[in-house]
Amino acid sequence: MFEIITPLFLSLIVGGTFIGIIFGAIPGMTATMAVAVCLPLTYSLGLENGLALLLGLYVGGISGGLVPAILLGIPGTPSSITTTFDGYPLAQKGEGEKALRIGIVASFVGGLVSLFVLWLFAPTLADFAIKFSYVEKFLIIFFALTVMAALSSDMLIGIFSGVLGIFIALIGTYDISSGGNGKMRLIPPGTEYWLETGFSLLPVLIGLFGLAAILEQAELGVPRGFNKDEVKVGGKSTFSFSVFRGQIVNLVRSSGIGTFVGILPGVGGSAASILAYSNAKTFSRHPETFGKGEPAGIIASESGNNGLTGGALVPLLSLGIPGDSTTALLIGAFTLQGIQVGPLFIGNNPDTWNAMIFAMLIANIAMFVMMYVAIRYFALVVTIPKHILFPVILMMCVIGAYTINYGIMFDVWTLLIFGIGGWLFVKLRLEVAPFIIGFILGPSAEVYFVKSLESFGTLSIFFTKSWIAMVLWVLIIGSILGSVVLSRRAKGQPDGV
């Protein structure tokens, strides 16, 4: 374990966290984009060092979003949306620095709580999942897809997006190495040469989260950056830890909510922070102060969204199912090194597992120290001109797509196809997260489904194989019924938060 912790390993975590904060702090750029852009840099770093960089980017990217949310009222990342509700009013009162520091401390606590949950539950869940046969594995994927679709803003659209992801993932050859017959399907005539192995995961992800985001910004005319005069950190009221007096329950509850939401597949940080914020408001003795500069609102939002970071890694490392879009990209880092994530991962790679936990811990500490000490300087990140950043990011997207399979130009075209596709997804109100999860899990779902039928010869096996299968069906039905109830309630209460 200790031989992994080298000066390079530590520098990559700190450097990744630093770059992640910058990405998170610039509106229009996200933690996912940071990971997508930096993924090709992990080629020659090895798995542990590559993960150190990417996990630093992840923690930093989620945390950095609070800077513009508080100072400009614009969430740097979608997960910081509720931070604007109370952070921005505080900044307008000249208490920006205080609001920022509250957010930084809450982010730190959220990150640590979720890391503890990850450390505690992922190995247990993985040990349990090792016993799963193809039937249970298929049902787990089915459950993941129903949860993800159920928590989409529109369930029908969510399910459609997820199934569309599966469908597109099936394009190509039914892989012999997974037990398939090696025959091609769903390939338009004349494209067999390029689509023999289907669309590669990473160009798809980079297109959906890199190019599509820049196209959205281009559509809006690439909004002007902010100048230094607009960024007022303020110094009227200094931060003191006494602001957290009476907020311990809020901190722990919000961190727990964020972690739990992270564990659910395909549900992003915005859901974590919205749920944590609305709970804090419900349980507050002074709910009327929320939205007017209430520190408890910032605490709930930031501990909630950072709680996501460890939570989203639980299903990835124990079941091979990514918890959110950023952890979906981490699959790319494992793929690059030829390692498959799933129930056997932790047991077969204890050093990598320990290195990941350690990297997450250091990333959270680095984030806290850097942002707490140098928040006035990080605040200036929002002034970096986008006309310089975006072209460089586009170029890095090309590098990422081209080098993923050691130099295939079709992967670059895939990036363009899915970049335009990602922009169209937003316009057509389709859901990107279920699509991605469907795309990632589609080929495994196929193998588990077909092999189950080949082995047992009956559809009833999905209900009768074991008690685990029955429990999974209860969970599947519960998630569908729960989503129906939630959507009915949401229709009754248009102002959900």
Added chain:
Amino acid sequence: MGNLTEVTIDFERSHLVFPTIIAVVLGLLGLAILIRDRRRIAGSGAYWRTTFAQMDRMRFFGTLGLTLAYFSLMVPVGDIWPNTGMGFLICSIPFVFLSGLLFMHDRTLRQIAPLAIVSVVAPTFVWWLFTYPFFLTLP
């Protein structure tokens, strides 16, 4: 009842089983959306007209055009100097500069000079990084 649930899969045709099921499910879901959102779909012409009317067409289509030209030219240019990554380097410099110019709001010398420097330094650094320390061949 048992016979109803029994399934025999011919290995030679097993590659079509799951895609067929998924295609049917996708079709049914699409149909359900069409029926539920028929009014919204029928009125989508106006939605797209508004979208195109409100968008910054120059920057949006300019980005698409530049990206398309960038991707199309990289390989032919790279073929002039095979296995050197020159296609990437030579195409990236003007791409970064021109797209930066496209995204820029006030095109003054003070704004253009840093962009010009970045458009040379960034691609050159990335080209060097991938060609030498990483040993990955770019187009």
